[in-house]
Amino acid sequence: MFMILPILKYGAPGLRAVNKPVETFDDELRKIVKNMIDTMYSSPGIGLAAPQVGLGIQLTTIDLSVGEDPGQLIVLCNPEIIYQEGEQKCDEGCLSLPDFSETVSRPLRIKVRGRNAEGEEVQFEADGLLARCFSHEIDHLNGVLFIDHLSPLKRSLIRNKIKKLAKAGDW
Numbered sequence: 001m002f003m004i005l006p007i008l009k010y011g012a013p014g015l016r017a018v019n020k021p022v023e024t025f026d027d028e029l030r031k032i033v034k035n036m037i038d039t040m041y042s043s044p045g046i047g048l049a050a051p052q053v054g055l056g057i058q059l060t061t062i063d064l065s066v067g068e069d070p071g072q073l074i075v076l077c078n079p080e081i082i083y084q085e086g087e088q089k090c091d092e093g094c095l096s097l098p099d100f101s102e103t104v105s106r107p108l109r110i111k112v113r114g115r116n117a118e119g120e121e122v123q124f125e126a127d128g129l130l131a132r133c134f135s136h137e138i139d140h141l142n143g144v145l146f147i148d149h150l151s152p153l154k155r156s157l158i159r160n161k162i163k164k165l166a167k168a169g170d171w
């Protein structure tokens with residue numbers, strides 16, 4: 001069944017919640033994963049973290065091809081960054097902050113380990129956009145958003161714009 005989950009926007013407490021590790025790798029989890037992938041593709045986005053759809057678990061889906069290349073789909077539970085180096089600065093957005101994008105500094109190369117939807121241990125080495133994406137999504141699992149990496153001035157400008165949008169009922 002195709003299911004699109006509502007995505008929480010900046011200001012929703014779920015985005016700042018503490019997320020529990022996935023412990024049971026069962027059909028229920030695989031259903032959640034499927035719904036997250038459907039939601040990610042239809043948004044469309046290259047990554048989605050469970051807290052963005054109100055689920056307080058350490059689960060993220062990533063696909064730089066947005067469904068074009070099945071080989072690029074990554075499902076990662078309980079991810080842990082085991083190595084990172086370098087720096088890249090690029091424009092970055094987030095499905096929870098629609099229409100906002102800012103330059104964010106991220107590691108250039110990253111090594112991540114976790115489990116897939118079957119509970120098997122998996123490990124990824126990435127650079128460029130994929131490294132950025134891992135860093136962004138793992139941030140979500142720790143309640144961190146990309147605007148937290150900006151200067152206080154840029155952050156408050158965005159916050160004020162969102163407040164205005166919220167007042168107008170557009171957020």
Ligand SMILES: [Zn+2]
Nearest residue numbers: 093094095096
């Ligand atoms: Zn995001």
